[in-house]
Each structure stands twice: as structure tokens, then as C-alpha cells.
Amino acid sequence: MTHVHDGLDDDSSTGKGEFVQDDIDIDVDGELGFEPAVSVTGAEPSGRPAGRSRTAPAASKPGSRRVLRRRLGAGAVLIGALVSMGGTYAAFASSSAPDTSNSAGDIAAGRQLYQTSCITCHGANLQGVKDRAPSLLGVGGASVYFQVSTGRMPAAGQGADQKRKTAKFDEQQVKQLAAYIQSIGGGPQLPVGDLRAGDIAKGGDLFRLNCASCHGTTFQGAPLSAGKVAPGLNRATDEQFYAAMLSGPESMPIFSDHQLTPLQKREIINYVQTLKASKDPGGNGIDRIGPVSEALVFFIAGVGAVMAAILWIGAKAE
Ligand code: HEC
Ligand code: HEC
Numbered sequence: 001m002t003h004v005h006d007g008l009d010d011d012s013s014t015g016k017g018e019f020v021q022d023d024i025d026i027d028v029d030g031e032l033g034f035e036p037a038v039s040v041t042g043a044e045p046s047g048r049p050a051g052r053s054r055t056a057p058a059a060s061k062p063g064s065r066r067v068l069r070r071r072l073g074a075g076a077v078l079i080g081a082l083v084s085m086g087g088t089y090a091a092f093a094s095s096s097a098p099d100t101s102n103s104a105g106d107i108a109a110g111r112q113l114y115q116t117s118c119i120t121c122h123g124a125n126l127q128g129v130k131d132r133a134p135s136l137l138g139v140g141g142a143s144v145y146f147q148v149s150t151g152r153m154p155a156a157g158q159g160a161d162q163k164r165k166t167a168k169f170d171e172q173q174v175k176q177l178a179a180y181i182q183s184i185g186g187g188p189q190l191p192v193g194d195l196r197a198g199d200i201a202k203g204g205d206l207f208r209l210n211c212a213s214c215h216g217t218t219f220q221g222a223p224l225s226a227g228k229v230a231p232g233l234n235r236a237t238d239e240q241f242y243a244a245m246l247s248g249p250e251s252m253p254i255f256s257d258h259q260l261t262p263l264q265k266r267e268i269i270n271y272v273q274t275l276k277a278s279k280d281p282g283g284n285g286i287d288r289i290g291p292v293s294e295a296l297v298f299f300i301a302g303v304g305a306v307m308a309a310i311l312w313i314g315a316k317a318e
Contacts, residue, residue, distance in 0.1 A: 102141075102179035110180025113173055117154045126184055132158060140187020141178035143247035148174045150240055152249070161250070164231060188246040191262065195238040196270035198263050203271025206264055210255065219272060224251060233272060241269045 114122075121133035128135035133155070136144070147153035151165035169177065182189060208217065214230035216222050221232035228251055236244070245265050248254030255265070 102182060106176045106179040107183045108180075109173075110176035110178070110183075113169070113177050114180055117168070118177075121155065126181060136181050137185035138187045139181070139185065139247065141182035141189040142243040143187065143249075144178040144181045145174055145190055146240060146243035146247050146249060148177055149243075150236075161228065164235065188256075190239060190243055190246070195242050195266055196273060197266035198270060199267060200271045200274055202264075203267035203269070206260065206268050207271055210260065211268065214252070219276070234276060238269050238273060241265075241272065 121129055122136050123129045123133075126136040144153075147162075148169055149167055149171070151167040152162040154168060155162050156165075167174070178189075214222060214224060215233055216230075219233040221230050223229050230252070233241075242265055244252065245255040245260065245268075260268070
């Protein structure tokens with residue numbers, strides 16, 4: 001590593017947060033108010049010496065340095081704003097993190113619903129009731145979402161073979177029940193955000209490999225052994241697909257994130273739902289991701305242009 005001292009700011013011995021980039025110096029502590037990507041404390045992994053970041057040419061006029069410094073300060077503030085806006089965007093756009101933020105209000109409301117509609121079969125502590133219903137400890141919010149949003153739960157009668165029917169609870173109540181049962185026993189949860197992603201053709205391959213043997217290549221469903229039936233998939237929503245894979249209802253296997261990664265699950269959903277929509281012109285649009293990415297590109301290009309303009313106007317004004 002080359003390290004040439006420029007001889008202008010001889011404070012490297014103090015280790016006081018100043019680094020030199022070409023002939024411009026930026027007072028990190030004072031002017032910009034944020035931490036630079038390059039550590040100035042000397043603890044930096046690449047082994048650069050404290051206080052100095054790059055080779056600096058020997059001569060420069062102090063006056064022009066101050067001007068540049070000011071302009072760069074403005075630029076850096078803009079970059080900071082851009083980065084934080086990008087971060088905000090990413091936070092909204094990100095879709096892989098599970099929603100672990102079940103609010104206390106949701107949990108309390110879910111507890112109420114549980115006590116009126118589920119407790120007789122699943123027990124006061126979710127432990128299950130012999131000859132009525134299994135334990136719900138550890139099944140996770142995803143299983144609850146699947147069972148209740150498809151109307152399978154609350155069960156009409158005893159027995160394992162619960163069919164899809166009109167849901168008794170609305171979306172918010174389903175989430176409250178899921179939050180409550182999750183808060184007691186843990187288990188797999190539905191992720192937040194868009195559940196479609198990736199390559200539709202890959203989703204098709206994965207579907208034929210993992211799902212078509214039971215549900216059929218055209219999603220029509222099929223009889224299984226022992227009088228059981230794999231239902232058709234035409235009514236299932238994105239969330240119900242994801243929850244079915246996470247929880248493996250009845251004789252359907254569980255597809256954990258080791259068997260099918262979160263991206264592969266989304267590719268399968270993308271494939272099935274896109275094909276369903278293309279058969280039914282009234283359905284959801286195919287390109288749910290496209291316009292958002294385009295908007296982001298325009299947004300970044302636009303901010304870049306504004307920055308360039310500001311730097312240029314600054315240059316003219318001097
Ligand atoms: C009449 C009895 C009955 C009632 C009431 C009932 N359940 Fe169930 N529940 C069952 C039975 C039986 C099963 C097992 C079904 C199966 O194996 O397919 C089950 C299974 C489940 C499962 C799947 C567990 C797993 O292993 O993934 C969930 C989740 C569930 N119930 C939630 C609820 C919720 C929430 C309510 C209240 C809104 C409720 N149930 C009300 C009988 C009941
Ligand atoms: C071994 C057979 C089998 C395989 C393989 C299988 N499923 Fe299922 N699936 C079932 C059965 C049985 C049910 C009904 C469960 C119930 O009623 O409780 C079901 C239910 C569903 C539902 C709910 C449908 C509705 O409208 O309620 C969806 C969605 C689903 N499966 C998706 C998938 C996907 C996606 C795959 C592949 C990753 C898959 N399944 C693989 C047997 C299977």
C-alpha cells in the first residue's frame with residue numbers, strides 16, 4: 001500500500017477523524033456529521049494507517065480546497081440523503097424477513113378469538129384435547145393462517161379431513177389468531193412482503209418436481225391413496241400457498257426452507273399464480289415487480305441528475 005503524506009494536514013498523530021482524499025480534505029467530525037466508510041480510528045481491517053486514506057498529490061491551493069470542500073460537503077449531504085432514501089426503499093421492498101413484529105394488541109385480540117372458537121378442541125394451553133384435536137404448540141403462525149384463512153378451521157366436526165370452506169374470520173382476525181398461537185408456541189411464520197419473485201420457468205420446474213404428483217400439472221387436484229384428495233389450487237392466494245408449503249397440512253409434506261428456499265417458494269407461487277391469471281384475464285397483473293423496479297431506476301437517475309446540476313451550478317458560481 002502506498003501512503004504519501006501531503007504535508008498540509010499534519011494531524012495524523014492525533015487520530016482525530018480527518019482523512020485526505022486527493023487534494024480535498026473532509027473534516028469528518030465537524031462538517032459532514034456521519035461516519036465515513038473508511039474507518040479513521042486505525043481499527044480498519046485493510047491496515048491503512050489512521051487518519052489518512054489515500055495517496056495525495058503534493059501541491060494544492062488552500063482557497064480552491066475550501067471551495068471544493070464546501071461543494072463536496074453539499075454533495076455528501078445529498079449522497080447521505082440518497083442512501084437513506086434507498087435504505088427506506090429497501091426496507092419497504094425487502095420481502096424475505098419473517099414478520100416477527102406481532103403486536104401485543106394482536107396477541108390479546110387473538111387470545112379472545114381463540115377462547116371463543118378454538119379452545120374446546122385445542123385446549124386452554126394449546127396442548128390439544130385427546131380424541132378431538134392436536135396440539136398447536138410449535139405449529140407456527142403459518143399453519144394457523146393456512147387453516148383459518150381457508151376456512152378449514154374452526155373445524156365443523158371431528159376428524160382429520162377438513163375441507164376448504166368459506167372463512168369464518170376476516171384477514172385481520174386470522175392474523176390475530178396467528179399472532180396469539182405464535183406467541184405461545186413459536187414455529188414457522190409467513191414472511192411479509194411480495195410472495196412472488198424470481199424466474200417463472202424455474203418455478204414451473206420446481207412445481208412439476210415437488211407438487212404436480214399430487215396437485216396435477218394443471219392445478220386441478222387429484223385423488224390420493226386412502227380416499228384422500230389433494231385439492232385443486234385455483235382458489236389459493238399467495239399467502240395460502242406459502243403457508244401450505246411451510247406447514248404441510250394433512251398428508252401434504254412440509255417444505256422447510258432447506259427443502260425449498262424462500263426464493264424457490266416464491267418462484268413456485270409466481271409460476272402457478274401467473275399461469276392462473278393468464279387463463280383468467282380478469283385476475284391480478286402478471287408483472288407485479290416490473291413497474292416498481294422501473295420507478296426505482298428513474299428515481300435514482302433523477303436524483304443523480306439533480307446532484308450533477310448542483311455541483312455544476314456551484315462550479316459556475318465561484
Ligand atoms: C371441532 C374441533 C375443532 C375446532 C373448534 C378447531 N379445531 Fe383446529 N383442528 C381440529 C382437528 C381435528 C385438527 C386436525 C386436522 C387435520 O389433521 O387435518 C385441527 C388442526 C388445526 C391446525 C393444524 C395444526 C398443524 O398440525 O399444523 C391448526 C393451526 C388449527 N387446527 C387451528 C385452529 C384454530 C385457530 C381454531 C379456532 C379458530 C381451531 N383450530 C378450531 C379440530 C378443531
Ligand atoms: C403428497 C401430496 C402433496 C404434495 C406433494 C403437495 N401437496 Fe399441497 N396439498 C396436499 C393435500 C392433501 C392438501 C389438502 C390439505 C388439507 O385439506 O388439510 C394440500 C393443500 C394444498 C394447498 C391448499 C389449497 C386450498 O385451496 O386450500 C396448496 C396451496 C398447496 N397444497 C400447495 C402445494 C404446493 C405449492 C406443493 C409443492 C411445493 C404441494 N402442495 C405439494 C397434498 C400435497
